[in-house]
Structure formats: structure tokens, C-alpha cells
Amino acid sequence: MLQQLLEQLRREAGFENTSGAIAAAKSIAALPGEAPIAALYGVLEFADGVDLTDDAGDVGDEVFRLRTAAKAGLLVAGVRVIPFLRARLDVSTREARHAVVLRVLAELGDRSVLPVAEVWSSVEDDESLRWSALEAIGLLRVPGSEALLRAALARPGEINHGWLKRITAVALARLGDFDALEVLLDDPDWFARLGVAEGLKELPRGDQAKRLRQRVEKDADSRVRAAAKE
Secondary structure, three states, rough: OOOHEEEHHHHHHHOHHHHHHHHHHHHHHHHOOOHHHHHHHHHHHHHOOOOOOOOOOHHHHHHHHHHHHHHHHHHHHHHHHHHHHHOOOOOOOOOOHHHHHHOOOHHHOOHHHHHHHHHHHHOOOHHHHHHOOOOOOOOHOOOOHHHHHHHHHHHHOOOOOOHHHHHHHHHHHHOOOOOHHHHHHHOOOOOOOOOOOHHHHOOOOHHHHHHHHHHOOOOOOHHHHHHHHO
16 A cells, blocks of 8 residues: 555656645555655655756656655654654755755654754755755744844845745744844845735734734735735
């Protein structure tokens, strides 16, 4: 059964059927024991081993679907995956699967991974890993960790800094850092302000949240205003 579901997952990912691949991954996660968890992790390892050097995009898209499905399966498996994944998370690793593992552990509330997220949040030569670390810090909601997010904003990097600000804004909202969000609403980069708009739903209700929403709803960029209504 496990092998059949693995073959189905890879087949659906290859046929551009993300929902089918996710369904197969969730079925794998429902199987008992550690073997299904190892199998889903194996999908992430396989994805890391695919050579994308001369890829025009199709193979890369398939790899993305494989990672998306494996992540969905691991999340559905729940807290029983934590010991297995935690044992494979190390700050010295830089493969794409470790960014997925960090995100899964953070979504499952494993606060023991915060030190790893702290290290990776300052890694400026690996965007995927850094962005996952920033998302993880927000998801974990550890009081005081907003300082890590502010530090990242102070060093956004030379490229794609708008994405970093957007991701970090949502993380700051999860931690309730209103002061930092107010500053980001003054940022000339609309992507930074978009992150604040997207983070509104993560904020506790109150006067501060109301003030932020009012500012967002008056933003000069229609895309930012629209995000506040979603």
C-alpha cells in the first residue's frame, strides 16, 4: 500500500495534478508507524536530488509539487512526525528539504526549533531557507523573538528584499509587534505594506489593530487595499 501511494504521489505530481499528489501524501500520512513518515521525507530528499541545471521550468514545477505534497502529508500526520524531523534538522544543513522541515515543525508548534530558525534568519545567501526561518519565527510566537525579525528587516539583502519584508511583516503580526508594523506601512516598497495588510488577520482585536487597518485601507496602492479586504 505504501509503495503504491508513493508511486501515485509522484505520478500525480508529474501530471501537474497538485491536489492529486497532496491526496496521495495525506493517505500515506494516515498509515501507521514511522515508515510513512520516512517515505514522505524521502520525497523531499528525492526532490533535492533532481538536477535543474538545464531545466526550462517544467521539472522545477514538478519538484515544487512534490515538496508541496510531502509537506501537506507531514502536517496531516501531526505531532508524531516531530521526533523524526527534529533529528534531521541541523543548522549546518542547507538543502531545500530542511526549509520544509523547519516550516512543518513550526506549524506543529515545536518551539525547540527556534534556535535553528534564529541562525537561518540571518543567512543572506539562501533566500528560501531565510524566508522559511522568518515564517517559522512568526508561527512559533515565542515572546521576544520579534527582535530576530527586526534584525532581518535591518539586513533585507540586495535582491528580493520586498519579499523578505512581506514575509517578515506577517510574522511580526503574529507576534503582535504593532510598532514594527507601523514603520513598515511607511515603507515605499508596496510589497512591505502588502505584508502588513496580509498580517491584519493575525492581530488581536483592539485599538492598535483598528488603527493599522485604517491606514492600510487608505494605502496609495490598490493591491494593498484589496489585501486588507480578503
